[in-house]
Amino acid sequence: MSSVSLEQLKHVEIYTDGACIGNPGPGGYGVVLKYGEHKKELSGGFRHTTNNRMEMLAAIAGLESLREKCSVTLYSDSEYLVKAMTLGWAKKWRASGWRRGRNQPALNPDLWERLLKLCDHQTVEFKWVRGHAGHPENERCDQLAMQTAQRAGLPNDEGYGGK
Secondary structure, three states, X not given: OOOOOHHHOEEEEEEEEEEXXXXXXXXXXXXXXXXXXXXXXXXXXXXXXXXXXXXXXXXXXXXXXXXXXXXXXXXXXXXXXXXXXXXXXXXXXXXXXXXXXXXXXXXXXXXXXXXXXXXXXXXXXXXXXXXXXXXXXXXXXXXXHHHHHOOOOOOOOOOOOOO
C-alpha cells in the first residue's frame, strides 16, 4: 500500500463556528467547506448544550464530511478549540484519563475523543480567526449556527446530559 504525500492531498479549507442562546441553552453550529471553486455548508444543533460543544461539533462535522484523506486548514474563532489542538492540551487530557490540572475532569471528553480520532486520519492545521470581525466565511458560519439554534424541535445533546 503506497502512502500519499502531503503535496498530493487535496487541500480543503474548513471554516467553523458555534453559537448558543444562553450558555447552556439551545445551540447550533455552522460549517463552510471550500475546495477550489467548490463550497459546501453544514449546520446542526441541540436544544440544550454549550457554546464550546457547538464550536467543537462544527469542527467535527466539517472533518467527518470529508470522503478521503485531505490536507485541511480549519479556521475557528474558538480559542478553546484552537489552543487545545495546537498546544496539545486535548492529547494531554486524553493521556491522563480525561483529567486536567489538579485532577479536575476535562470537559467534553466525548467530543475531544471524536476530534482527535478525526485528526489522526487527516492532516489538519488549526487557525484562530477573530469572530465578528467581518471575515465572510466566519460570518456565514455564525449565521448558520444562530439560525439552527433558533429552530424548534432540536434533538437532545446526549453528551451534555440529554436535557
